[in-house]
Amino acid sequence: MRFLFPHNFRRVMPYIWLLPALFIVVWISLYPGYRGFIWSLHQTQYVRFVRFIGFENYVARWTDPRTIRAIINSGIYVGGSLAFSLPLGLLLALILSRPIKFRSLIRTILIIPWVTSQTVSALLWTWMLNPSFGLINYWLAAYTGVGKIDFLGNPRFAMLSLVLINAWRSFSFPMVMFLAAIQSITEEIYEAASMDGASRWKLFTSITLPLIKSTFLITLIMLTLNFFNMVTLIFLLTSGGPGGTTETLSYLVFSDAFLFWRLGSSAALGFTIFLINATFSVAYIRLMQRGGID
């Protein structure tokens, strides 16, 4: 290597180290992303361009009521999943940060859902919620007055079921993150404060919460991006149905492309999602900065 750049090897060296990573990332992620954007500007027939139409795909999509509903569904899905998984994760982290019997074992078991794939989670719960032979419906029918519910096939329950299943799958991540953050807070701070007479709740709100703010932000961003872009779980549980009640924006991108071959349209939605992703991240960061962390 040295003989290739004898005079400024020192200056070039970092770039050489980075080259393979950059190459792969640009080739596999950035370039296809760019191609996707180009496609979004064309009218397509299967995998061929018919003609350049500028932003027509975007306008058509953004004014389509189906898209509007998909955005709302995405909001419900992401918001609902966060509303369940974040507090649950925080609560469990608080509990697990205390000396509890079998703490290690309990923590291990509670991480398991995060390790299951979306496919496996979907199948596990499809079976659990099976209207005819599933465990949940059996309990509902046998022990309560409520009859059997087709959780995934009933428009009133499908989105709720999806959100809960996603929360089941996801709570371990914030739990682990918060646990690490809480455990990094030294005991002395708590001791000093409680010696000054602070109540447990005060300790929590004035010490714990502020100190885990940056972890909270990172977790929030990662989960939001994860949920907003999720397709597989939805595809395998409900395929956007019933009646489009679980059709999220990301699912729409998938179905437009894979089921209807409307590639230009799908690409336009895809680029829209990318913009929303970027906006989320920037917005969260700004919000937190104003809230007073570095």
Add this chain to the structure above:
Amino acid sequence: MRKNPKGLLEKIAIYVFLLFMIGVVLLPIFWTVSTSLKTFDRTVSYPPRLIPERITLESYVELLTRTPMLRFLLNSTIISLGTVFLVLLVGAHAGYPAARLRFAGKDFLMLLILFTAMIPGISILIPLYTMMSRLGLLDTYIVLIITNGAQCIPMVVWLLRGFFQAIPPDLEDAARIDGCSRLSAFYRVILPLSGPGLAAAAIYTFIWSWNDFLLAFTLTTSDSKKVTQVGLYTFITGYGIEWNRLCASVVLGLMPVLFFFLILERYFVRGLTAGAVKG
């Protein structure tokens, strides 16, 4: 210790809650395992029993002998291990300059790598498909190794950068004073000390790769290259209502990654939290 009735109540509440959460986590898995050990008529019998009356392995036998399941598991293993190898190799070499060196455009390049995480996976699927089709790489192991790798590299670079930064520079400096080049010092000093970081990156990548569905679904089509997740999907239509068979396939699909995770859990957790927690 003073007997504290309120404290005791709280303790009980905590344990009850934990027990409840453990139940919520394990029940679907237990139910699926249980179903996988039943015969078909027991699967659809009413009332359903949590513990099968008689245990049979017929679903597993059929799965392993008369379907490509074993092949799917093998493919997942090959691809996941390949991805781990690629990502560790490339990621470590990228993490080092990120941690130790100063150079023009460093921030920009780092942001660029992280920025790719914003690109929605679904929107690159079709362009990737056409590109790989033109390159003749569809339906190969290598295509999945590279594409899975591309998804994991940003996180791993970030992770390893953190681990490398935590190693005191004096050790490297000592080696370099003795005449080692940076590269050599990297291999002889930094890497050996980065065991936990590399393990964390490895298990993160392995699980990500094993669990991926969309990339495998899009880029591979033949049974000889299909991975477990896609295989499970094809079983859904194939097995229709035969849930005992389907549950057996789910169990087989879950066990390897669960096993891996249980062994390396410590590193998995470290990987998740590294770089996210200050100090």
